[in-house]
Amino acid sequence: MTTGPTASGTNGYVLAPPEQATLSVAGSTDRFPVHRVYCVGRNYAAHAVEMGHDPDKEPPFFFQKNPDNLIADATEFPYPRASQDVHHEIELLVALQSGGEDIAVENALDCVFGYGVSLDMTRRDLQGEMKKLGRPWEIGKAFEMSAPAGPIRTVADVGHPDAGDIWLRVNEEVRQSGDLNQMIWKTAEMISILSMLFTLRPGDVILTGTPSGVGPVQRGDAMHGHVAGVGDLRLTVT
Numbered sequence: 001m002t003t004g005p006t007a008s009g010t011n012g013y014v015l016a017p018p019e020q021a022t023l024s025v026a027g028s029t030d031r032f033p034v035h036r037v038y039c040v041g042r043n044y045a046a047h048a049v050e051m052g053h054d055p056d057k058e059p060p061f062f063f064q065k066n067p068d069n070l071i072a073d074a075t076e077f078p079y080p081r082a083s084q085d086v087h088h089e090i091e092l093l094v095a096l097q098s099g100g101e102d103i104a105v106e107n108a109l110d111c112v113f114g115y116g117v118s119l120d121m122t123r124r125d126l127q128g129e130m131k132k133l134g135r136p137w138e139i140g141k142a143f144e145m146s147a148p149a150g151p152i153r154t155v156a157d158v159g160h161p162d163a164g165d166i167w168l169r170v171n172e173e174v175r176q177s178g179d180l181n182q183m184i185w186k187t188a189e190m191i192s193i194l195s196m197l198f199t200l201r202p203g204d205v206i207l208t209g210t211p212s213g214v215g216p217v218q219r220g221d222a223m224h225g226h227v228a229g230v231g232d233l234r235l236t237v238t
Contacts, residue, residue, distance in 0.1 A: 021067035023095065023116065023205075026151040026231070032095055032113065035203030037065040037147065039091075039120055040190055043209025044182050060185045060193055065120070065142045070205075074148035077235045079219050082139075083123035088217055089210035090168035090176050090225040092161065093118040094187055095152050099200025108191035109160050111200065114152040117225050117233040119168075120207050121146045124216070147207070150233040162186065164228025166211055170221050178211025180227070185209075 010016055022031035041061045071077070079086060097113035120141070127140025163181040167174060185193070190206055217223065217237045225233040 018068065021070055021072075023070065023072045023149055024151040025114070026153050026157065032152050033203045034067040034070060034205055035201045036198075037067055037069065037205045037207065038194055038198075039063050039065060039141070039207040040185065040209045043184050043190075044178055044211045045184060060190065062194065062197070063137055063141060065147050065207075067205075069142055069144065069147045070118075071145045071148040073151065074145075074233070074235050076238045077119070077121060077148055077217075077223070078145055078238050079217075080121075080123060080143050080146070083125055085123070085125040085216055087122045087124045087214045088168055088170065088175065088223060089120040089122060089214050090166060090227075091118050091120050091207040091210050092116075092166060092180060092227050092230065093149055093152070094191075094206040094208060096191070096200060096202060096204040096206070098202055099195065099204060101195055101199050103192050103195040103200070105188045105192045108188035108195075111191055112155055112160065112187070114154040115158055115161055115227075115230050116150050116152045117227045117231050118147055118149040118207055119223070119225060119233065119235075120210060121148070122214075148233060148235055150231050153230055158229050160187065161227070161229050166227045167225070168213070169224045170215075170217060172222075172224075174213075175215055176211050176213035182211065183209060 021034040093116035095113045096111045098111045123140045127137050166178050168176040221237040223235045
């Protein structure tokens with residue numbers, strides 16, 4: 001299947017530029033423009049264990065989703081092609097208003113615009129195949145609409161959440177349950193470490209990892225994710 005045709009020669013571009021990925025801001029009609037999406041792997045000890053790893057022996061590691069993988073204010077998650085084993089991973093989202101390089105931990109939270117609730121949906125079967133082959137994970141992580149996200153709540157509104165419930169229910173059954181204080185690498189540490197590897201920019205988004213209990217969803221399932229003090233995210237798998 002192909003898409004197009006697309007208008008060419010418009011405003012100096014040979015193709016029409018893609019639409020800017022954005023997230024909504026609670027209490028505002030303004031939008032938050034997304035630059036990059038960084039994800040932190042195995043940032044809750046129990047989840048690291050359930051995935052077969054020792055959290056005491058691993059430094060933090062990161063991977064990326066694409067900005068247009070985000071589904072802003074989603075009410076539906078379309079079950080993706082090419083997979084028979086799609087898993088939910090509930091996460092706290094961090095939205096940056098500023099960035100830089102080599103940011104000190106004590107200054108890192110100054111970069112934060114706000115927080116949201118997101119899901120890192122994963123084609124686990126494809127990710128598993130790539131792991132066995134020692135290849136990158138993109139086909140398991142960075143597929144279309146793989147990052148549903150709710151509105152951003154500003155720091156002025158919610159502060160910097162560092163404790164409180166984070167959970168996901170599927171069809172009202174609790175699947176994942178944890179506390180933000182169980183994150184191995186805290187928000188300020190994640191920002192600081194990322195800034196040593198990349199030049200962080202305004203509009204960057206960080207998905208901060210998921211508690212244990214990840215598992216599969218099927219078409220028709222109702223997902224309800226929650227982060228204390230930040231909000232809720234409700235979607236139907238279609």
